[in-house]
Amino acid sequence: MRVPLLFLLxxxxxxxxxxxxxxxRYVPQYDESVRSxxxxxxxxxAVRNLYxxxxxxxxxxxxLSALISAR
Amino acid sequence: xxxxxxxxxxxxxAEQVGDPRWVKSTCQVQLEIPATRVSxxxxxxxxxxxxxxxxxxxxIDRAARNWPQPVFGATGSAAGSGxxxxxxxxxxxxxxxxxxxDIRQRALDDAAADAAHRVMASVKDIPLGDKKTVxxxxxxxxxxxxxxxxxxxxxxxxxxxxxxxDVEIALWPPSRASFRRLPRDITEP
Numbered sequence: 001m002r003v004p005l006l007f008l009l010x011x012x013x014x015x016x017x018x019x020x021x022x023x024x025r026y027v028p029q030y031d032e033s034v035r036s037x038x039x040x041x042x043x044x045x046a047v048r049n050l051y052x053x054x055x056x057x058x059x060x061x062x063x064l065s066a067l068i069s070a071r
Numbered sequence: 072x073x074x075x076x077x078x079x080x081x082x083x084x085a086e087q088v089g090d091p092r093w094v095k096s097t098c099q100v101q102l103e104i105p106a107t108r109v110s111x112x113x114x115x116x117x118x119x120x121x122x123x124x125x126x127x128x129x130x131i132d133r134a135a136r137n138w139p140q141p142v143f144g145a146t147g148s149a150a151g152s153g154x155x156x157x158x159x160x161x162x163x164x165x166x167x168x169x170x171x172x173d174i175r176q177r178a179l180d181d182a183a184a185d186a187a188h189r190v191m192a193s194v195k196d197i198p199l200g201d202k203k204t205v206x207x208x209x210x211x212x213x214x215x216x217x218x219x220x221x222x223x224x225x226x227x228x229x230x231x232x233x234x235x236x237d238v239e240i241a242l243w244p245p246s247r248a249s250f251r252r253l254p255r256d257i258t259e260p
Contacts, residue, residue, distance in 0.1 A: 033249040038226035041243035046147025
């Protein structure tokens with residue numbers, strides 16, 4: 001029982017004992033705000049694709065883009 | 072343009088299907104909107120602008136009844152740093168098909184670096200006070216390098232692999248939250 005505990009303790013202390021830098025560095029791909037910007041960008045693209053999808057639906061004589069760009 | 076904006080606003084009210092999906096640093100979002108909501112928005116426009124609209128509300132109703140699906144759905148994606156971005160499957164016959172993955176990645180990195188260069192050039196004259204400008208701050212290689220990294224880490228919202236082997240990208244502008252973090256991100260080691 002003592003040996004596994006000793007290994008567990010050593011494992012937990014390995015990083016500080018070996019002098020590794022434990023401070024968090026700025027890594028863009030793990031940045032939550034970059035990730036949420038990525039979700040926003042994907043959502044905006046989905047809306048644009050939704051527009052194209054509805055524009056491609058059946059209309060009697062006119063395209064949706066012509067309809068909504070009518071002045 | 073006004074109606075197009077209004078119509079896009081209607082589409083922005085589409086429901087998200089499930090959570091965003093992450094595939095190798097690429098985010099995918101799926102949206103759905105009932106066809107009735109789309110036709111309602113268009114009918115409102117037609118009814119409010121009978122002289123401008125090329126279709127009457129009745130014609131829009133009739134057309135909407137023939138739509139094969141009760142909902143419109145679409146997926147959008149954006150790529151974060153480290154995403155494996157390839158030309159679309161329907162463009163495999165293009166000249167990009169024979170370009171090795173590492174060269175393609177370098178082209179994307181160069182495009183992002185070029186975008187960062189343009190952004191930095193466009194803000195260099197902004198005064199920072201004390202007769203200093205943003206350009207003066209960029210003269211410090213450490214600051215300019217961090218700002219460049221910060222810009223190139225923005226998500227790519229559009230990638231266009233052109234037939235002449237140019238690649239054009241659009242970087243998603245930072246949200247307020249990301250922008251507020253900028254000073255910390257570029258000053259912390």
